[in-house]
Amino acid sequence: MRFHHxxxxxxxxxxxxxxxxxxxxxxCLVSPALTVAQWAEALEYFFPLSWISIALTVxxxxxMLIAVGYAHAPPGxxxxxxxxxxxxxxxxxxxxxxxxxxxxxxxxxGLAQAQAREAMRRINKRLDIVLVFAVMTSVVATLGLAx
Numbered sequence: 001m002r003f004h005h006x007x008x009x010x011x012x013x014x015x016x017x018x019x020x021x022x023x024x025x026x027x028c029l030v031s032p033a034l035t036v037a038q039w040a041e042a043l044e045y046f047f048p049l050s051w052i053s054i055a056l057t058v059x060x061x062x063x064m065l066i067a068v069g070y071a072h073a074p075p076g077x078x079x080x081x082x083x084x085x086x087x088x089x090x091x092x093x094x095x096x097x098x099x100x101x102x103x104x105x106x107x108x109x110g111l112a113q114a115q116a117r118e119a120m121r122r123i124n125k126r127l128d129i130v131l132v133f134a135v136m137t138s139v140v141a142t143l144g145l146a147x
Contacts, residue, residue: 004067007060014056019134021046021053022127036116040106043123047095054088076144083137087130094130098122 029042061081065073102119105112 004064007064007067011057011060011064014053014060018050018053018057019131021050022131022134026124026127026131036102036113036120037106039120040102040116043099043102047099050091054091057084058088074145076140079140079144080137083133083140087133087137090126090130090133094123094126098126 025042025046029039061084065077065081068077070078098119102116102123105116105119108115
C-alpha cells in the first residue's frame with residue numbers, strides 16, 4: 001500500500017463524517033417535536049467531530065496535492081480544493097455567527113427562545129449552502145477527473 005492510498009482513505013473518511021453529519025442535522029433532526037435545546041445538544045457533539053474531519057480532509061488533500069505537484073494535478077483537484085475552501089469558510093461562519101448566538105440565547109432565560117430559534121434557522125440555511133457546495137465538490141471530484 002502506498003501513502004497515497006492511505007491518504008485517500010483518510011480524506012474520504014473525513015469527508016464522509018463531515019458531510020454525513022450535516023445531512024443528519026438537516027434531514028434527520030427536522031422534527032418539530034425537538035426543542036432548540038435538543039438541537040443545540042446534538043450540535044455540541046457535531047461541531048467538534050466536524051472540525052476534526054475538516055482538518056483530516058485538508059491535511060490529506062494537501063499531502064496528495066503536494067505529492068502530485070500543482071502543475072501535474074488534475075484540474076478537478078484544484079477546483080475541488082477551491083470549493084472545499086468555500087465550504088470551510090461558510091462552515092466557519094456558522095461556528096462564529098449563529099452557533100455562538102444560539103449558545104448565548106440558550107444561556108439566557110426563557111425569553112431568549114425566539115433568538116435561539118432564529119439562530120437555529122440561520123445555522124440550517126448555512127448548512128444548506130455548505131451541502132450544495134459538497135454536491136458540487138463531489139461532482140468535480142468524480143466527473144471532473146475526466147477533464
